Amino acid sequence: MHERLKPEILFIYTDDNDWRISPAVGFELNDQWSFETGMHISEGHPQHLNGQFDKADQIYFESKYNW
Secondary structure: OOOOEEEEEEEEEOOOOOEEEEEEEEEEOOOOEEEEEEEEEEEOOOOOOOHHHOOOOEEEEEEEEOO
């Protein structure tokens, strides 16, 4: 588990008081398969970059196979 579990977080804040936070957790099952789940949460004024996604937060799941 030590090198196979990969947590990450992205935090973006602008001078317009807009922000987005994107936490995610990845897991490498073996050398071929990896999985990741995360979300994007945005907040701000509707006319600004992150604020336009205020009502459209996302959750995602991703699987990859490498050969």
